[in-house]
Amino acid sequence: MVDTANPFLTPSTLPYQLPPFADIRDEHYAPAFAEGMREQAAEVAAVARNPEPATFENTFLPLERSGATLGRVARVFSNKCSSDSSEFTLQLEEELAPQLAAHQDTITLDPALYSRIQAVHAQLDALPLDAESRYLVERYSTEFTLAGAGLSAEQKETLRDYNQRLSTLTTRFEKNLLSDTNELAVVIDDVAELDGLAPGEISAAAEAATERGLTGAYLLTLVLPTGHPALADLTNRAVRERVMAASRARGIRGGQHDNRDLILQITGLRAERARLLGFDTHAAAVTADQTAGTPEAVAAMLVPLAAAAAGNARAEQAQLQAQILASGETFELAAWDWAHYAEAVRRTTYAVDTAAMREYFELEKVLRDGVFYAATLLYGVTFTERSDLTAWHPQARVFEVKNEDGSPVGLYIGDFYTRDSKRGGAWMDSLIQQSTLLGTPTIVMNNMNVPKPAAGEPTLLSYDEVNTLFHEFGHALHGLFAQSTYPKFSGTNVYRDFVEYPSQVNEMWMLWPEVLANYATHYRTGEALPRQLVENLRASSTFNEGFATSEYLAAALLDQAWHSIDADTHVTDVAAFEVEALAAVGLNNPAIPPRYASTYFAHTFSGGYDAGYYSYIWSEVLDADTVAWFTENGGLTRTNGERFRTRLLGVGGTKDPLEAYRDFRGRDADVQPLLDRRGLN
Incomplete structure (x- = not known):
């Protein structure tokens, strides 16, 4: 009986x-x-035990229809744990992790079910199926095989044990990181030590301290990456050092929130599981079902880029050191100085002051007159806030999205402000995914971590935060526009090393003249962002790209190094492993730490990007080539938007992603636009 x-x-x-x-x-x-x-177990068992010969209709359709209740609760709970966690949710998440892993293994490792899937797959060429249905059969066969469905009964028991243990360990890693990030937030007692920050940033720091009961103090909460946005503007070097030290201390202080032992256990188990599945390493197991194909293909792209980026970064480092000496100081450039003096060079050499740009980037204007506006011009969609609809937190806002003709697209939920209950970073996810088979609509969300100023004060975004909002909204559009028959292909359910591509493309509209002119106005005077500043910004586009590319590639190659360990290799020292891994690719520059060090590398140890953090730059090849296409074909037009929506965003996971790209672009991607963008020629 239903409760x-x-x-x-x-x-x-x-x-x-x-x-x-x-x-x-x-x-x-x-x-x-x-x-x-x-x-769902009962639904899947009914499929697996069906005495009738396996067909597409009696095997794949009921599989795709299964798990409705589990899907409803899992998506809401996952978002709750990420966006508004509590001691209750964190504890329940840790309890549920091995149960959910075991449940998934019960399905994936069922020999009778696998036999039926393979039976249909064997006769695929003779079946009168449309292209999406054929692809569904192919994906099930590939995914079940790679997940171990063909192993012996004894091997499957070992695999189940690995999967359950890993689910617990990765959940614990995320829990530790959230706690340590909150504990290490930097408390400032004297506002003079925040010199250089904008009034809105100081107000947000005061508000964050007040929320923790620290009356009269200021709190700089940590962001997920190593670098903190405030490092660019803080004039007090000792405070900059404190912020960087706090960021880098996450997960290495000993005690209950130390992540080092978890990393060793996770990587060791992943290596053991890979060997059980027939692969030399976890990286090989992961890339086998990505567009990259092999870790060697990843290395062939990333390692040469790392050498070029490191060379550019050394030249930039010399330029910043000269800036320090010119300012009358004699210290050697350190990691906590880089962002500050990079901004100084931008101001003196390129006449670009990104800190001053904040006053032109008010959140509401950026959202409505920038992000939404660009989507309307490109795709004809409109956004109406639904204050009558309640999301998971009072700060989360619900918007209804409709096509040009008034037909529904879905709901978009934006949750933009940071809080202690929210994990770091920015992301997109789905609450409901469209499926013709199930008759389900679409609800997508974006989460960010923008510091919230005091009541009545404007939320002014940094340049990077504006870029992040455009990026995450690109994921949201992908989720909103994707149309599929089957749930497996809904929304952003595409290969991991392809999923960042649509979001990166959407970043281009941030500085597109027509869009920029519509949203970048001074929050007090209404004055437009000076055109000369934008031109200077474009002229300086490759400055500091050596640093940006190096810090990213250091994390991506560190991720690859951890997951290139074979089952016979036993690492015992996390810090020593990091040093050796970065030295091996020439990215062991103390002034440029990885974007994420191992102990707070949520992407790879709890976020599903294990052996896949390379995906961002891998996808950027497609992104840069697509930006070139838009530029060559008239830019921000409905015709261009419709082509991109129909041939790429709307495809979801219904076909091979590179096939979809070729359909959109007319050819394979060219790497040259990426090299130009990052100054790596």
Whole structure:
């Protein structure tokens, strides 16, 4: 009998099946997960035990329809843990992780089910299926095989043990990181020590301190990457050093939040699992089902780029050291100085002051008159705020998205402000994914971590935060526009090393003249961002790219190094491994630490980008080539937008992503635009 009091056990009756957040309580989650797993296990067992010969209709369609209840609760709970966690959610997440891993293994490792999938796959060429249905069969066959469905019964038991242990360890890593990030936030007692920060930033620091009961103090909360935005503007070198030291201390202080032992356990288990699955390393297992294909292909691209980036960074370092000496100081440039003196060079050499640009980047203007405006010009979609619809937190806002003809596209939810209950960084995810088979609509979300100023004061974004909002909204558009019959292909369910491509393309509209003129106005005077400043910004586009590329590639190649360990190699010292890995690719410059060090590298140790952090620059090859296409074909036009939406964004995961790219572009991607963009020629 269905518990009608539990909102997860029946489909929502709200617009677009928006989860009824006002009715959801902590006690609803565990029973809904239990019922969802029981329900899906029974549905899948019915498919696997069907005495009739396997067909597409009696095997793949019921598989795609299975798990409705589990999907509802899992998506809401996952977002809750990331966006508005509590001791309750963190504890339940850790308890559920091995249960969910075991549940997935029960499906994936069922020999009867695998036999039916392979039986249909064997006769695929003789079946009258459309292209998407054929691709569905191919993907199931590939994914089940790579996940170990063909192993012996004994091997499967070992695999189940690995998967459950890994799910617990990666969940614990994320929990430790959130706690340590909060604990290491830098407390400032004297506002004079915040010299260089804008009034809005100081107000946000005061508000963050007040929320923690630190009356009269100021709190610089940490962001996910190594570098903190405030490092560019803080004039007090000792404070800059404190902020950098706090950022780099996450996960290495000993005690209950230390992540070093977890890293060793995670990488060791991943290597063991890879060997069990027939691969030399975890990196080989991961890339086998990505567009890259092999770790060697990843290295062939990244390692030469690293050498070129390191060379550019050394030239930039000399330029910054000269700036230090010119200012009357004699110290050697350190990691906590780089952003500050890079901004000084921008001001003196290129007449660009990104700190002053904040006053032209007010959040509401950027969102409505920039991000939404560009999407309307390109795709004809409109955005209407639905204050009658409630999201998971009072700060999260719901917008209804419609096509030019008034037909519905879905809901977009924006949750932009930082809080202690939210994990670091910025991301996109889905609450509901479109599927013709299931008749489900689309609800996507963007989360950011913008410091919230005091009530009544404007939220002024940094240049990087504006870029991040355009980036994450690119993911949101991908999720909103994707159209598929089957849930497996819904939204952004594409290869990991392709998924960043649409989001990176959307960044181009941030500085597109027509878009920029519409949103970049001074929050007090309404004056437009000076044209000369934008031209200077473009002229300086390759300055500091040596640093930016080096810090990114250091993280990407560190990720590859951790996951290129074979099962017979036993690492015992995380710090020593990092040093050796970065030295091996020429990126061991103390002034340029990796964007993420191992102990706070959430992407690779808890975020699903294990052996896949290379995806950003891998996708940027397609992105830069696409920007060139838009530029060559008239830029921001409905015709161009419709082509990109129809042939690429709207495809979702229904076909091979590189095939979709060729359909859009007319050829394979050219790497030259990427080299030009990053100054790596």
